[in-house]
Amino acid sequence: MSRLGRKVSSAVGVYVIVLLSLQIFLLTVGLDALLADDPGLAWVSAACSLVLAAGSVAFYRYLRER
Numbered sequence: 001m002s003r004l005g006r007k008v009s010s011a012v013g014v015y016v017i018v019l020l021s022l023q024i025f026l027l028t029v030g031l032d033a034l035l036a037d038d039p040g041l042a043w044v045s046a047a048c049s050l051v052l053a054a055g056s057v058a059f060y061r062y063l064r065e066r
Contacts, residue, residue, distance in 0.1 A: 009063055012059050012062060012063055013063065015059060016056050016059045016060060016063075019052050019055055019056045019059070020052075020056055022052055023049050023052045023053060023056070026045045026046075026048050026049040026052070027045075027049060029041070029045045030042045030045035030046055030049065033045060
């Protein structure tokens with residue numbers, strides 16, 4: 001693998017870690033919203049978490065192909 005390819009893979013790996021960290025944060029926000037009886041915020045955080053999960057899967061597949 002070339003030097004540029006390793007840099008790109010490393011950058012995407014860091015981006016996936018950031019996405020997963022945000023997803024864990026959204027999980028805690030969603031659970032807190034459920035406990036506070038705020039279903040609107042819970043649904044919004046769940047939707048954002050699903051978008052982040054899809055992005056993480058896409059980037060993971062990109063890394064595996066490289």
